[in-house]
Amino acid sequence: MTTTTATTPPAPATDDTPVLTATGVTMRFGGLTAVRAVDLTVSAHEIVGLIGPNGAGKTTFFNCLTGLYIPTEGTVTYRDTVLPPKPHLVTKAGVARTFQNIRLFANMTVLENVLVGRHTRTHEGLFSALLRTPRFHRAETASTRRAMELLDFTGLAPKADHLARNLPYGEQRKLEIARALASDPGLLLLDEPTAGMNPQETRATEALVRAIRAQGTAVLVIEHDMRFIFNLCDRVAVLVQGEKLVEGTSDVVQADERVIAAYLGTPFEGAPGEEELAEVEAAEAGAGATTGAGAGTGTDTAGTGTGTETAGDPGAARTEEDR
Numbered sequence: 054m055t056t057t058t059a060t061t062p063p064a065p066a067t068d069d070t071p072v073l074t075a076t077g078v079t080m081r082f083g084g085l086t087a088v089r090a091v092d093l094t095v096s097a098h099e100i101v102g103l104i105g106p107n108g109a110g111k112t113t114f115f116n117c118l119t120g121l122y123i124p125t126e127g128t129v130t131y132r133d134t135v136l137p138p139k140p141h142l143v144t145k146a147g148v149a150r151t152f153q154n155i156r157l158f159a160n161m162t163v164l165e166n167v168l169v170g171r172h173t174r175t176h177e178g179l180f181s182a183l184l185r186t187p188r189f190h191r192a193e194t195a196s197t198r199r200a201m202e203l204l205d206f207t208g209l210a211p212k213a214d215h216l217a218r219n220l221p222y223g224e225q226r227k228l229e230i231a232r233a234l235a236s237d238p239g240l241l242l243l244d245e246p247t248a249g250m251n252p253q254e255t256r257a258t259e260a261l262v263r264a265i266r267a268q269g270t271a272v273l274v275i276e277h278d279m280r281f282i283f284n285l286c287d288r289v290a291v292l293v294q295g296e297k298l299v300e301g302t303s304d305v306v307q308a309d310e311r312v313i314a315a316y317l318g319t320p321f322e323g324a325p326g327e328e329e330l331a332e333v334e335a336a337e338a339g340a341g342a343t344t345g346a347g348a349g350t351g352t353d354t355a356g357t358g359t360g361t362e363t364a365g366d367p368g369a370a371r372t373e374e375d376r
């Protein structure tokens with residue numbers, strides 16, 4: 054089994070083959086154009102960031118990529134095949150995602166949540182399941198083995214039997230990622246994976262995303278934490294009022310005056326991450342804690358006590374069962 058560590062995995066060999074190609078994607082809601090003629094590619098082994106102010110159209114763009122919305126105009130292809138406008142078929146094609154507001158099955162165990170994410174990769178029908186055929190048992194065993202590998206990978210294996218709703222907030226976010234990975238995606242879309250996390254959890258998530266890429270899955274990530282984005286991403290695209298303003302490496306985007314004016318404000322001083330590093334190291338020294346993408350912090354950073362709410366958007370906090 055593979056376990057992630059805080060050590061940064063070596064960057065994989067460059068591969069310019071695009072896995073995702075969005076061309077001229079436009080999404081209108083009545084008179085509002087939320088996304089306007091956006092082009093974006095993500096290559097195999099790339100980590101690409103999508104940033105922009107609130108309401109810029111980032112999540113709407115994700116929804117267009119993943120079949121939740123049918124774009125008013127434009128096309129989205131994954132490995133040269135146009136993606137169907139149905140979320141489960143998009144997942145089956147190889148594109149998985151997490152949501153800004155955590156969507157777990159709160160009353161199912163951690164392992165069961167990941168097994169749900171496996172369903173697009175299993176082919177056993179209802180008949181086979183009802184009769185509990187040997188073929189069904191073999192498929193079930195293989196799914197459980199893969200789910201446990203993913204829990205090990207994300208550091209959640211010791212909590213496989215816990216109910217999802219009892220996990221601390223940061224671990225719920227990790228579980229969402231483990232569940233998305235269960236469909237064996239070639240591209241993973243993460244919508245604000247560190248929202249509500251403390252610096253230690255954010256750093257662990259950064260290591261986890263690198264480890265995901267090292268295993269061959271490209272990543273497109275929306276995030277408001279600019280240090281996370283600029284430390285992590287090979288390329289960053291900036292959306293403002295539905296349009297792509299700039300796209301480039303972290304250095305190029307951070308220095309772009311239009312991006313500073315529209316979104317970033319004052320440029321960073323000093324190397325990104327230094328402040329967090331000092332903060333994390335102080336916390337770790339104090340707590341004698343282990344670090345690493347796989348190490349859950351056990352901290353309920355949302356401060357909700359329930360483990361089911363999101364910090365940034367409490368009104369929107371919900372689980373699959375709430376809907």
Ligand SMILES: Nc1ncnc2c1ncn2[C@@H]1O[C@H](COP(=O)(O)OP(=O)(O)OP(=O)(O)O)[C@@H](O)[C@H]1O
Nearest residue numbers: 082085087105106107108109110111112113114153
């Ligand atoms: N289903 C919808 N119907 C109507 N308008 C919508 C819908 N979804 C999003 N919008 C609008 O589209 C615009 C873009 O919203 P979106 O949520 O994509 O922005 P965002 O960049 O993800 O913002 P945030 O960073 O706050 O999550 C907003 O003006 C929003 O109100």
